[in-house]
């Protein structure tokens with residue numbers, strides 16, 4: 377879901393407001409650069425990709441769906457720019473898109489769809505996907521509100537990382553039966569949560585496998601990704617023990633590249649001030665002409 381602040385910014389940008397556009401760049405440049413730098417050896421390459429990402433956002437803004445957070449949308453564009461980059465760079469050599477994911481992602485591939493290609497996709501498929509995303513988001517919110525962190529870890533291990541019951545049980549010091557029980561109850565819960573949706577999600581046994589749509593959607597939409605404020609408090613050591621253990625699991629063990637990028641960015645906020653300012657200026661300068669030339673909505 378786009379936050380109120382994001383929704384306001386996007387509206388202003390669509391109306392051609394340059395200050396709002398500058399603020400979007402200032403707000404997201406750091407985490408996007410950190411993400412790109414994790415993938416690319418050269419800082420200059422990473423900066424170019426970030427610049428293209430902002431331009432891409434501006435170009436695809438009419439198709440922006442406010443049910444997605446602006447951060448999720450920007451990371452989707454960035455991932456596409458990166459996979460385009462690797463395709464161009466390594467043309468002739470077979471380049472697996474899996475290289476964009478941590479090695480142990482259990483085969484959950486990054487989507488090659490651009491947000492706009494996704495939006496143009498079949499409506500029924502899109503509606504089903506929406507139902508699944510809603511369900512998973514609600515589920516994660518409930519787990520966190522009720523501090524069911526261990527259950528959430530089990531779910532990420534099984535459904536997102538594609539680990540086996542046995543492996544999860546060994547990692548967490550539980551019995552296999554306990555893990556299987558959690559898996560069963562969670563799937564029942566998900567079925568309930570999608571029952572109210574207009575386009576019901578078609579649950580199949582296959583959805584429990586790591587290569588399933590659940591794992592794909594989970595990563596693409598950052599279903600269990602942490603708020604930047606939570607990551608900041610984690611770095612300050614201001615989270616309680618259970619929360620901190622969960623954040624550590626999600627970022628470091630599950631290897632969420634998006635949260636790792638945010639952590640990198642938060643850690644380096646005071647470094648490279650000049651280079652960062654220069655990149656923000658570049659992103660703005662290269663895109664602002666496009667902003668003011670945009671025809672008004674309608």
Ligand SMILES: [Zn+2]
Nearest residue numbers: 601602632635
């Ligand atoms: Zn994350």
